[in-house]
Amino acid sequence: MKFFYNFPEVPFIDQSVITIGMFDGVHLGHAKVLTECVKIAQKKGISSIVISFSNHPSSYFNPNLESKNSLLSPDKEKIQWIESLGIDFLFMIPFDHYIAHLPAKNFIEDILLAKFGISDLVLGYDNRFGFQRKGSVDFVNEHYSDLIHAYSIDVAKLEEEIISSSVIKEYLVLGNLTKTTSMLGRNYSLHGKVVHGNHQGRELGFPTANIELENSDKLIPGLGVYLSYLKVDGNTVCGVTNIGNRPTITKDKYISIETHLFDFQEDIYDKEVELFLLEKIRDEKKFNSLPELIAQISADVQYAKSQLTKIHIAS
Missing domain, CATH: 3.40.50.620 (HUPs)
Structure with missing residues (x-):
């Protein structure tokens, strides 16, 4: 073309x-x-x-x-x-x-x-x-x-x-990836680059890849935690993604996109990646303490891993 x-x-x-x-x-x-x-x-x-x-x-x-x-x-x-x-x-x-x-x-x-x-x-x-x-x-x-x-x-x-762009956007804002995927005919994804963050995820025991969007016009789904997978250097890696302003830790003014990748240790800073969102696990919320946050992240990871066998991951 x-x-x-x-x-x-x-x-x-x-x-x-x-x-x-x-x-x-x-x-x-x-x-x-x-x-x-x-x-x-x-x-x-x-x-x-x-x-x-x-x-x-x-x-x-x-x-x-x-x-x-x-x-x-x-x-x-x-x-x-x-x-x-x-x-x-x-x-x-x-x-x-x-x-x-x-x-x-x-x-x-x-x-x-x-x-x-x-x-x-x-x-x-x-x-x-x-x-x-x-x-x-x-x-x-x-x-x-x-x-x-x-x-x-x-x-x-x-x-x-009726399938329309406006309806799909409404579902994305709600975090309804089931409807979004069905209407698009594919998983919704975000393109961007892995950048350095404040490394607080690593300190909590869940290191994350912080993703800076390639295009600021791209619609970001509603705030929350998502089952996801990342494509980088031709590899596909599953994980959980948090989209939000991290209210328990810093209450950022901007929305961050952070993905904890399962069983993955490679350095991918400055790499171009595509992040696919599969299912919303929960809304973002403020926890009363860091131990409470860590316990919830652990539960999110376990739930996500239990769902991977039920969801098709595109190669």
């Missing part, structure tokens, strides 16, 4: 199947749309194209909105997951004044037709494009049916609940 951060200045390809959307998380609902786009393109022997955005539209309409920790999949991850579904070209354009005020008619004629030679448009059940969200499957079929075949993909559901 080839990806770009701007539209080409000149016509790009002769014929294509296109889908448009933010696709944050590239969850099972998104995959349904993207897979159909690829299927149609391959059947016709033409290119499949995704037009997405390098910033969330909400950040344009509400510039005062705090974007930190707001995305399921920052650019690097979104590119990876879209590519895995077989898309040929991905355009991650800025959602700016031009795009926000571009009428659907001009979006279709000046971009989709003129630059990409669109023959088919595939959209999610509730997806719209163009100024005031006037662009839709019905709009295309009404005005451009002689040039473009437009398709609407049915909603994807999990146990009668």
Whole structure:
């Protein structure tokens, strides 16, 4: 797959199947749309194209909105997951004044037709494009049916609940990894680098890898202790992860991500890692003493180890 951060200045390809959307998380609902786009393109022997955005539209309409920790999949991850579904070209354009005020008619004629030679448009059940969200499957079929075949993909559901990025975010904030995993179609993960902390975990008998996120826009799940595993240098190591501000010890003002790895002694400082969260064990809480905290950590570790045989760990 080839990806770009701007539209080409000149016509790009002769014929294509296109889908448009933010696709944050590239969850099972998104995959349904993207897979159909690829299927149609391959059947016709033409290119499949995704037009997405390098910033969330909400950040344009509400510039005062705090974007930190707001995305399921920052650019690097979104590119990876879209590519895995077989898309040929991905355009991650800025959602700016031009795009926000571009009428659907001009979006279709000046971009989709003129630059990409669109023959088919595939959209999610509730997806719209163009100024005031006037662009839709019905709009295309009404005005451009002689040039473009437009398709609407049915909603994807999990146990009668619509799968959407906003719903997944709500479950993540609650620490519901079961629902999150089921809707994403994969375990939720955090990319980052192992950095030095204050080594208090080691003093308590449970050394931890302190992880600094690669992208500050990545959504962090709700505070608490999680069953997890870490990928580093091609190895997979299980452990327990605490996400929080460590109220018993320091009451940090910032959220820390610390993982105690089972039976692992290697030095991984400054290593790039991916942390997968599998199940929330408990909420973060303040304990009355360090011995009480140590006893709880021991219980968390024992519980986590007892669950590992029941949970699939991706290689």
